[in-house]
Amino acid sequence: MQIKKFYGDNIQEVMNTIKKELGDKAVILHTKKVKKGKLFGIIKKEQIEVLAALENETSNDYAIKPKANIQIEEHYEPKQHFAKDDITSLKKEINELKSYLRTISNKVTINFDDETNIKEELKDVYNKLRSKGVSSHFIESMLSEIDISDNKNTSLESKIEKYVINKFSSYTHKFQNKINIFIGPTGVGKTTTLAKLASESVLINDKKIAFLTLDTYRIGAVDQLKVYAEILNCPIEVVYDIQDIKVSLERLKNRDLIFVDTAGRSHKNKRQMQELKDMLNEINNxxxxxxxxxxxxxxxxxxxxxxYSFVEDYKIIVTKLDETSRFGIILDILSVTNKSIAYTTFGQNVPDDIEHFDISKYINELLKG
Structure with missing residues (x-):
């Protein structure tokens, strides 16, 4: 009995090859989808793998004598002799596999008749996303989950847009709790971002707000927030000791929203990260x-x-988009954090230069030009 694996882009292609090499009497032992090689140098290509066999009719027994160049699955250990019942059982299983093969052949959607167009569209989209800062890892992972075989009715970009929108949920732009705390490393723009959202709450939503700052390390940080408090005509509490947080919050209990500014902390400084953890534990809701x-x-x-993994539940704000043309990094941020992006900022103007993050608007902009 000869046994050999065959590969192709679709069932019909594989079956034609099997018939050509082994003839009409070949039987199918196994079939599955596999990813083999790389598709246009970008991503692994899904193919159909079929394990086929041909009985040697001139042999008096059923010994399997494979040729040296025929690959056999390592786990496949055929017996030297089969009982009559075993042969009947094997034939039954083969017939079942044939029936299954006919069933799935109608479900296989991969078709590379128009391979040239697919190749060019893949390259164009891949290069576009890379030029805008999306990592190759994310692109390859995404394309492996999208049916890229037939883009005649739906373009690849439309499929990517649908994939991203479905994968990453949008944040409901609404403050769910009274206390809103802003954390992150030094220099990301926490205070300015906080002031923008506070101003929007007062000027647009007519909320009574307050500021609470724990950023007493950075020179001028408290004074900066005091200026915003004066402009918005709202109280501000400056906390120098974590133990005083609850007292300050009690004094602000009648405000609709409280915006809490924290000191920028190096994520590599264990002591500072522990201080942040202790502070967050002091505040509920x-x-x-x-x-x-x-x-x-x-x-x-x-x-x-x-x-920051000790913080279990948080939203993300991406700042300084005006300082980069590679805003594709947002897709990677969504992927590695598995969190929602609430806002993006693109300038220093208060209360302007901030907007609610809309995943549909974002991916549409990313795929342009």
Missing amino acids: KDIYLVINANWNIDDIKDIIKE
């Missing part, structure tokens, strides 16, 4: 916003996310 700079690379973002 809070929303937390992790502020991330759009100019960071994905490896730095992964390090930061790891160090």
